Amino acid sequence: MALVKMQDMLHHAYNNKYAVGSFDIVNLDQLQSIMNAAEACRAPVILGLSEPHTDYFDLALLANAVEAASRRSEVPVAIHYDHGSGIEGAVRGINYGCNGVMVDASHRSLEENITITKEVVAMAHTCGIPVEAELGYVPDSGDELVFTTVDEARGFVRLTGVDFLAVSIGTVHGRFSGKPQLDYPRLRHINEALQIPLVLHGSSGLNEDQLRRLIANGIAKVNAFTSITDRAAKLLRKNARAKDEGYLKLFTDVRAEMEEEATRLMRIWGCAGRAAEVFEQCDPWQPxxxxxxxxxxxxxxxxxxxxxxxxxxxxxxxxxxxxxxxxxxxxxxxxxxxxxxxxxxxxxxxxxxxxxxxxxxxxxxxxxxxxxxxxxxxxxxxx
CATH class of the missing domain: 3.30.70.100 (Alpha-Beta Plaits)
Known part of the structure; x- marks a missing residue:
């Protein structure tokens, strides 16, 4: 089994100043393309099951497929329940095989965010599972961004016991409508204060230099979805304009397109070629x-x-x-x-x-x- 403890994986990335990609999975084509890219790059990888996406797939069926892919993988894998709304979703994610969970109450008041996160942390830690939370607000494109502050981050981590923190330093979920204005000093100060793996949401649209600078300042996990699926959607539209050759022909080369983008990102993040040392230094995750x-x-x-x-x-x-x-x-x-x-x-x-x-x-x-x-x-x- 190639599953490893997610906390070990991300601490290895944090201590060695690279980032592991976390890819929210919505179908088998995407799952296979991400695993192909990770194995070709010899990169550790996180496979995400996102609560907001569960309207588009049967969670039980896809979770079984994700776990099966992880078990036969040649590179280290962790399975993450992403953007859970509270305790119920976190329990569901763990019971479906995730060995990391995210609780996202960043749209609520600070007090509510702390209360919800503490509840999830207490439950997940009894199961040996680390928790990611979000502080500040990384919005969808067009919504108002709320930056993470150093003082709030320090207090939030101390009060909740959360293992990883997703920070708001200028990115947005989905597509950027303009040029990203990233607050590198803010990220550096948060990193210096917390000394735990930090998480970047809203990575699509960032260039190589921006990503490397963010990773140098504490980002150890990068969520990627839009840049992968946008390339797939573009090719699907192109295939649909071709002569009608049936349902399966629509998906011609879609998997290869997503694999190419995932490979490009893994190399930028610095996780390519790290599989062997992650296996060596991380404990296996054993049901x-x-x-x-x-x-x-x-x-x-x-x-x-x-x-x-x-x-x-x-x-x-x-x-x-x-x-x-x-x-x-x-x-x-x-x-x-x-x-x-x-x-x-x-x-x-x-x-x-x-x-x-x-x-x-x-x-x-x-x-x-x-x-x-x-x-x-x-x-x-x-x-």
């Missing part, structure tokens, strides 16, 4: 399995099916619980008869799981008094 084996004497098949349904409904909502598989021995002489495998984001989730009210209430009602031959074990998934 875990919490297994419970037990007997329930006197329980018939119908009762057991009801218990299983209620258990799955209760436990799947717990942060870090990714799936629950329930099985029954095919050999009636084998004890214990029942086996539950609770798939977890990582081994750090085990203790929070056992202390969660939903887990306590379920096991107290259905297992503690009646279950016999009960055994429990934790396994790390092998790469």
């Amino acid at each position: 875990a399995i919490y297994e419970i084996r037990f007997n329930l004497p006197g329980t018939d098949a119908e009762e057991m099916a009801l218990i299983t349904r209620r258990g799955q409904q209760a436990l799947i909502q717990i942060p870090g619980v990714r799936a629950i598989k329930a099985g029954e021995s095919i050999n009636s002489n084998t004890a214990p008869r029942y086996c539950w495998q609770i798939q977890l984001a990582c081994a750090e989730v085990v203790e929070p799981l056992k202390q969660h009210p939903a887990f306590i209430n379920f096991t107290r009602r259905y297992l503690n008094d009646d279950a016999t031959d009960r055994t429990m074990a934790v396994y790390k998934e092998q790469a």
Whole structure:
């Protein structure tokens, strides 16, 4: 498995003054093009699943594809839940396989931003997962920009415990309507005050010199979407004007177009050629399995099916619980008869799981008094 801990990846980038690209994924063409570019460049990469984009795809299906691509990758990968609105989205992202989450309450008051971010940080850190937040406001093109201040940034990080901070220093999401006016001194002062990896949103439209100067002043993660998808859209329009040769022909060379742009950006950001040292210096991200084996004497098949349904409904909502598989021995002489495998984001989730009210209430009602031959074990998934 090529998944590595996102905090290790970004601290390596920060300490070595390069940036890792975070690409929000919306379909398989884009996923394949980004992975092809990263492997060709030997670059670490972050694959993003953005909450505002979930109207355009089935999150469960695309998350499975992103994780499958990560598992077979030849370069280090992290999976990031991007622009989450609060605790519910962050839990959903973690339970779908993300090992980094962003909470974006930058459009709210500073007090609300702190409160929401603290809640997400407390939950995610119990799962061993780092959190990115945004301070100031990086707007969509045409909206009013609110710069990040050094004093607010210092207090925000101290109060929330956030791991990475997206800063507003003159960029906008989407396309620039004019020439970017980037505040490099502001970024330098924020970096000096915080000494944590900083994040750039709204990178499309910046030239090579601007990007390198931003990275030299603390940017360790660069979000990229518009510059990639705009090239794809332009080619799709060109293909659509050609003679009608069917649906698939519309996508001719679209993947190669996105791959070319991603490759160009990875080389500018300085992450190209870094894969080997990132693998060497970053811990792998390893999902875990919490297994419970037990007997329930006197329980018939119908009762057991009801218990299983209620258990799955209760436990799947717990942060870090990714799936629950329930099985029954095919050999009636084998004890214990029942086996539950609770798939977890990582081994750090085990203790929070056992202390969660939903887990306590379920096991107290259905297992503690009646279950016999009960055994429990934790396994790390092998790469």
